[in-house]
Amino acid sequence: MLLDHTTAFTDYQPVDLLLDLRLHDAEDQAAARSRPQQGGVLPGTLIETECGFKQARALRPGDMVQTFDGGQREVVTIRHSVPRLTAMVHVPVGALGNDAALELPSDAVVAVSGDIALDLFDLPVVTVKLVALIGHNGISTALPQRLARIHIGCAEEELLWTEGGLVLNAGEPEDDGFYSLLSFTEARQIVAAGREDHSACEIAVEVTSDEDGDDAAFLGLDAAPLPAFDPIDLLFGRYAA
Numbered sequence: 410m411l412l413d414h415t416t417a418f419t420d421y422q423p424v425d426l427l428l429d430l431r432l433h434d435a436e437d438q439a440a441a442r443s444r445p446q447q448g449g450v451l452p453g454t455l456i457e458t459e460c461g462f463k464q465a466r467a468l469r470p471g472d473m474v475q476t477f478d479g480g481q482r483e484v485v486t487i488r489h490s491v492p493r494l495t496a497m498v499h500v501p502v503g504a505l506g507n508d509a510a511l512e513l514p515s516d517a518v519v520a521v522s523g524d525i526a527l528d529l530f531d532l533p534v535v536t537v538k539l540v541a542l543i544g545h546n547g548i549s550t551a552l553p554q555r556l557a558r559i560h561i562g563c564a565e566e567e568l569l570w571t572e573g574g575l576v577l578n579a580g581e582p583e584d585d586g587f588y589s590l591l592s593f594t595e596a597r598q599i600v601a602a603g604r605e606d607h608s609a610c611e612i613a614v615e616v617t618s619d620e621d622g623d624d625a626a627f628l629g630l631d632a633a634p635l636p637a638f639d640p641i642d643l644l645f646g647r648y649a650a
Contacts, residue, residue, distance in 0.1 A: 447492060447516040449558035450571065450579045456561070457570040465559045465579070474561070477520060477534065477568035477576050486562035497551035498539045504546035506574030512551050514558070515540035518590065520568050520576035521599060529598050536568070536578055536588045541596030545603045 450456070452466035457475040468474070473481040496515040500507055505519055515538070522534040542548050561569065561579040566587045569579045578588070 447514075448518055448578065448581050449488075449490065449560040450517070450577060451513070452557055452559055454559075454577075454579075455572050456579070465561065468559075468561060474563070474567075475570045476563070477522075477570065479565075479567060482563045482565075482567055484561055485564055486560075488560040488562065490558050490560065491555065492558060494553050494555045496540065496553045498543060499549045499551045500539075500575075501547040504548050505542075506576070507571075508573030511572060511575075512554075513539055514556070515550075518578035520578070520588070522576070525599060525602060529602060530589070530591070530595070532589060534568070534576075534588065535591050536586075537591045537596040537599070538593075541591070541593045542600060545600045 450465045452464065454465045455462040456465050456468060458468070459473040459475075459481055463472075468484055468487060470484050470487055472484045474484055476482050492514075497512050498515050498517075500511040500513060502508065502510050505521075517539045518536050519539055519542070520534050520536050521542075526532050526535050539548075543550060559579075560581055563580070566578070566580065568576050568588065571577050571579070
């Protein structure tokens, strides 16, 4: 009459719970396989290592790279991706410490340090997406491109020395990372401050020029300008002794 076997009262796991567990596992695996769609560096970017500057495409896990404030750190992971078509930004020589003109993705995360970071944000260094710095030190837009990226990961979030003196976040940008990532509005303060400094320099040059002109007028140095020299005059002996 009653069920008389060993499985009659065995506790079974509900089917819906098993489905939930499998669903979470699938989501975790998909997240692990997903490739980053922003940040990183271009394969030809020069990264400072223990053996000098080396292209990012030549780096391997275990290599030592020079970081902004942590000395040399070991590369833990190298990830490759080819994001969607991305707007590019032209960075002139010296605009961000780089020793050569560059074209970088607009979503590249660069570091800004020194007086401007201290004065505006009371921090020794801040990070910002490159697109927000258009107009600063001659930085301008360039044609969009679809280029491969390399994401260099260390044990902790690091800023790497690249291209001479340019400091980049070569990994995947994190919203809650150690280095403060400025919003677009905050980053535009850097551009505005640079324009104010440039205007102040132009005013100083104009004042100096006016003072030099007043001195020349007082001394009579601008009364009779010297005749322009023409090399052809040598043929006719006009300047001969």
